[in-house]
Amino acid sequence: MLKLKTTLFALAILTAVPCGSGAFAQSKPTIGIAMPTKSSARWIDDGNNIVKVLKERGYGTDLQYAEDDIPNQLSQIENMVTKGAKV
Secondary structure, eight states: OHHHHHHHHHHHHHHHGGGOOHHHHHSOOEEEEEESOSSSHHHHHHHHHHHHHHHHTTOEEEEEEOTTOHHHHHHHHHHHHHTTOOO
C-alpha cells in the first residue's frame, strides 16, 4: 500500500510540473520527493530519475527516503513543506 501511495505521489508531482503558468515558470519551486526505502534498487533509481528530470527543468529538489517507516515519512514530508517545498 505504501509503495502504491508513493508511486501515485511521484506521478502526481511529474504530472503537475509541466502545468505551470508563465509567472510560475519564472520562479520554479523546490519539489519534495518522498520515497519509501533505499533497500530496493527500484526506489533508488526512481528517486534519482525524478531528481534528474526535475533539475533538467530548473526545479530544486529534496529527495528523502523513509526506510519503510510511515511516521518518519510523514515527518519528512512535513519538514519539506516547512522548508518551502511547494509540491
